Amino acid sequence: MARRAIRQPSPADDLDSRKARILEAVVREHIDTAQPVGSSSVAATSHVAVSSATIRSEMVALEREGYLAQPHTSAGRVPTDKGYRYFVDHLQAGVVGxxxxxxxxxxxxxxxxxxxxxxxxxxxxxxxxxxxxxxxxxxGHAESAILSTQLVNLDARHQLLVTVFADGSVTKHSVLSTFDVSHVEVVEASRQLNALLIGTVLGARVQVPSRTDHVATLVREAVATLHAEAPTIDGxxxxxxxxxxxxxxxxxxxxxxxxxxxxxxxxxxxxxxxxxxxxxxxxxxxxxxxxxxxxxxxxxxxxxxxxxxxxxxxxxxxxxxxxxxxxxxxxxxxxxxxxxxxxxxxxxxx
Amino acid sequence: MARRAIRQPSPADDLDSRKARILEAVVREHIDTAQPVGSSSVAATSHVAVSSATIRSEMVALEREGYLAQPHTSAGRVPTDKGYRYFVDHLQAGVVGxxxxxxxxxxxxxxxxxxxxxxxxxxxxxxxxxxxxxxxxxxGHAESAILSTQLVNLDARHQLLVTVFADGSVTKHSVLSTFDVSHVEVVEASRQLNALLIGTVLGARVQVPSRTDHVATLVREAVATLHAEAPTIDGxxxxxxxxxxxxxxxxxxxxxxxxxxxxxxxxxxxxxxxxxxxxxxxxxxxxxxxxxxxxxxxxxxxxxxxxxxxxxxxxxxxxxxxxxxxxxxxxxxxxxxxxxxxxxxxxxxx
DNA sequence: TATTAGCACTCGATTCTACCGAGTGCTAAA
DNA sequence: TTTAGCACTCGGTAGAATCGAGTGCTAATA
CATH class of the missing domain: 3.30.450.40 (GAF domain)
Structure with a gap:
């Protein structure tokens, strides 16, 4: 997606009070009606006590300065983004009804x-x-420390790793094992995982056991699964x-x-x-x-x-x-x- | 939201093969073009070897029987819901590209x-x-049994109850306590919760402890919080x-x-x-x-x-x-x- | 110098008309 | 039963006429 730099508010954004009031009137009315706004209606609604002719010439100036635009000759004026910007910047805070x-x-x-x-x-x-x-x-919980993890047996080959983070978020990850896992093994793996992970942050280096027994394999699997998610802007x-x-x-x-x-x-x-x-x-x-x-x-x-x-x-x-x-x-x-x-x-x- | 009974397929939904083919041609073309379909274009596209005049009279019949409609006189025909229904019911299974x-x-x-x-x-x-x-x-997991629950201390007054269901879904519930909860108490409460809840289904009656000590209160709180969710069509x-x-x-x-x-x-x-x-x-x-x-x-x-x-x-x-x-x-x-x-x-x- | 009344002008929107043509329904012949 | 033929319908489109909101400009005014 192509992006453009966000406009920096320029210090020269100043209009004399009459222009400002005219601009405001145009914006207000356009927001109301979705129609281009003409000089006479500005004369009627804005409390600037001048004729529509004067407003007209002011609007020409406002258009030259980029606050207003004309959909076509002989139509009223419509605010430009810059016009809305001025309006918003000079809006006194509204109140909710x-x-x-x-x-x-x-x-x-x-x-x-x-x-x-x-x-x-x-x-x-x-x-x-x-x-x-x-x-x-x-x-997300990207920077939150792990408070607790738990491995649960869905069935012998199918475990679920549930992780709780300090910010109160919870994640779950399926872990598939290539061997049957007993209840005792899951409990032990869970214990080890807690010892390893509590207090760490997703993606932090962790010393996983290198043994090849069931529990160690399970722990390695679980850590890998959990950390696989870290790089994604998660949560x-x-x-x-x-x-x-x-x-x-x-x-x-x-x-x-x-x-x-x-x-x-x-x-x-x-x-x-x-x-x-x-x-x-x-x-x-x-x-x-x-x-x-x-x-x-x-x-x-x-x-x-x-x-x-x-x-x-x-x-x-x-x-x-x-x-x-x-x-x-x-x-x-x-x-x-x-x-x-x-x-x-x-x-x-x- | 007002509801109407869903239409029962009526056994009398039978058109002779020519009518059927004409209807099909109308539906096909209308789906393609979004325009009312005229007799001559049906004559051209459907492989019924008859003139547009014949098709016209068939279309009059189809309209009388409710399969087609005319947006206005002198426009082509458009399928009605009934027309689409016939079309769909007689559609031979398509294949994906x-x-x-x-x-x-x-x-x-x-x-x-x-x-x-x-x-x-x-x-x-x-x-x-x-x-x-x-x-x-x-x-949802409405009917799934609870596999495991765990209470985690976010801080002294703020616990999180994490529940794993047999279908692999996980829920979390905040539990607010009115007293400071120690780590030991949370662990014990967690143990008791597991003993109480594992194997049960959300909403099942559970014998909660009636004692007034911290752990018992915590357990009661947690069970209440969990079950409060049961009636909502959850998950x-x-x-x-x-x-x-x-x-x-x-x-x-x-x-x-x-x-x-x-x-x-x-x-x-x-x-x-x-x-x-x-x-x-x-x-x-x-x-x-x-x-x-x-x-x-x-x-x-x-x-x-x-x-x-x-x-x-x-x-x-x-x-x-x-x-x-x-x-x-x-x-x-x-x-x-x-x-x-x-x-x-x-x-x-x- | 700033403002304003006055006025000619512009141009989109609306209305009206004419007309086209796709499509119909009907009839009479094959 | 089918079909060619034909009068008829009516929405859509294209032009022409008109309307009017709104403009820009000018000359007079405070």
Whole structure:
């Protein structure tokens, strides 16, 4: 996937207050109506007390500077990505509505279950709150130490290695043996595996026994199986909520298809969200997040931390003309609640 | 969700061979072109050596009997659900193409990992093979006996109960305690839990200790947490592959939205697939599967068995004018391979 | 100098009309 | 029973006419 550098906010992004208000009015109305916005409607809605003619000449300037564009002569203006960017950068933080606040509160009061379940449900919540597609990313246990491992006999030739990590994640791996394994052997192998692996991190060098007896072979097999997984960017969990909202956000069926196709590729989604976070942005508009198929999209992200460590992110994907204020407020609120939710769980232990 | 009874195949579904061939030609061409089919093109393509006029009168009959419909006077005919049904019922089994056969073989030769991973990837495979959206359902461990449980200390107040079932599935449950738990206590609780639970099934009555010491409390907590999950139709796993294909299959954005909205609801998808299987069908066309939002869809299903026990299903969802022959062949081939894949794993142990 | 009223102009969208032609249903002959 | 022939239907397409929202420019004004 070809990528373009994410735009650096340029310091020269300053408009005099009248231009700014006109731009804002255009963006607001376009977000509302999805139609090009004309000078007269700006004159009517924005509280700049000048005639449409003056606004017209200002709009010419705004277009020259790249904030607005004209679909064709004799149509109104439409914001460019740069226009949206200015709008977003100068947006005073929105607040979430009563009803939504209520929904969030209720959700977190009632939600229970394991981290994965909470994240999956959060994704649905976020999508319902905003009517955009939501993305929830949970970072994996790549750097977590192993707390415990256990080998279980499914049957004589078929063992299951279950590993618990310090972050509470659990993995399972099938181990196939070429000989019949007795219960005693499994227990002993389990014991040795615990001795070897507890406290280590996936991929760390481990001194495996070189003997050729059943137990040693089993231990070697298990360690190999476990470590085989290490190099894959593992445990990254992605939960997509409200993918049907894609069909509401974009009108061209082809655009819908493209966006869905992107969302199907979890790795892409993870790196998209990660990239935006890495750039310190909370919104990426149009071409700012160098994924060409998503040029007509804006992505809002908010990090989620557990105990102060970044451990995931939540995101919203909508059209560039999305309702930034509401969506950002919702994302912020949910990410805060989520952080608090997990920290709360944690606090109970200290 | 309102449901309608699934249509019972009626014994009177017989057309004389000429009508049948005409119907088949109409269906084939409509599937190809998505356009209403006229009598003259049937005369040209179907190998019935009669004039278009004759075909016309036959088509009138077919329409009267409910196999065809006319979008409007002076347009060609389009198959009804009943028409598709006849077509499908009288379809001789298709074969999968060379290239696809190759892809399937390759996939199963290389696929590795746990059941969940295999199912998820299979879903992607199936979708790529057919360019329809695929659904893979794995049945849960609801009836599986517990092979082993282990309680792990995440920290003093925070334990994780990891349970392994006979079918190889693993669950984890957080247990919060109101007192600090020592390592020794966790080990002892783990031992007692194993003694209590091994061999039992989720939801079975278990004699928990009534003492009030730490270990007993821990054991009670853990059992309660584990059993709390039992009533939920648990472990049903759904993997949707190629949801972007929905946007290719239907042209109205609204239809796309509706279908996506259904696919988001896993429980609905599971019951849809299950219902079709229960009726002994392998294809449900249009309104046959009483889900109103899916009237313009056809669903192909094929069961997957492990060791002879039904243990899941794979499905394909497309427009009613989908390429039944190819899609059914692909579904059959993949389900057979999948069954064989899992049985093969099993056979290694006997 | 900045603003504005006025005005000619542009051009997509809408409506209307004419018309084409694929496809039908019917009839009468083979 | 089949078929050639034919009048008829009606959605789709192409043009023409029109509409009107919105523009850019100019000249007058504060």
């Amino acid at each position: 009563e009803a939504q606040q209520q929904q969030i509160k209720e959700f977190f009061a009632n939600v229970r279950g394991e981290v994965e379940d909470v994240l999956a449900q959060t994704s649905t919540l976020l999508s319902r709150l905003t009517s955009y597609t939501s993305v929830v990313v949970g970072t 990254e969990q992605v939960f997509i909520g409200g993918s049907s909202k894609v069909a509401e956000s974009f009108d061209g069926v082809e655009t819908v298809r493209q966006v869905l196709a992107i969302l199907e590729q979890e790795l892409l989604v993870v790196s998209l969200v990660q990239d935006i976070l890495d750039q310190g942005l909370s919104v990426a508009i149009g071409s700012e997040h160098g994924f060409e198929p998503l040029v007509s999209c804006a992505v809002i992200v908010a990090p989620v931390t557990i105990d102060g460590h970044p451990s995931g992110a939540i995101g919203l994907l909508g059209p560039t003309r999305m309702k930034y204020s509401e969506a950002m407020a919702a994302a912020r609120a949910v990410s805060a609640q989520l952080t608090q939710h997990f920290d709360g769980e944690d606090r109970a232990n200290h | 060379e290239a696809q056969q190759q892809q399937i073989k390759e996939f199963f030769a290389n696929v590795r990992g746990e059941v969940e991973d295999v199912l998820a990837q299979t879903s992607t495979l199936l979708s790529r093979l057919t360019s329809y959206t695929s659904v893979v359902v794995g049945t 049903e796993q759904v993997f949707i592959g190629g949801s972007s294909k929905v946007a290719e299959s239907f042209d109205g954005v609204e239809t796309v939205r509706q279908v996506l909205a259904i696919l988001e609801q896993e429980l609905l998808v599971v019951s849809l697939v299950q219902d079709i299987l229960d009726q002994g069908l392998s294809v449900a066309i249009g309104s046959e599967h009483g889900f109103e939002p899916l009237v313009s869809c056809a669903v192909i299903v094929a069961p997957v068995t492990i060791d002879g026990h039904p243990s899941g299903a794979i499905g394909l969802l497309g427009p009613t004018r989908m390429k039944y022959s190819e899609a059914m062949a692909a579904a059959r081939a993949v389900s057979a391979q999948l069954t064989q894949h899992f049985d093969g794993e099993d056979r290694a142990n006997h």
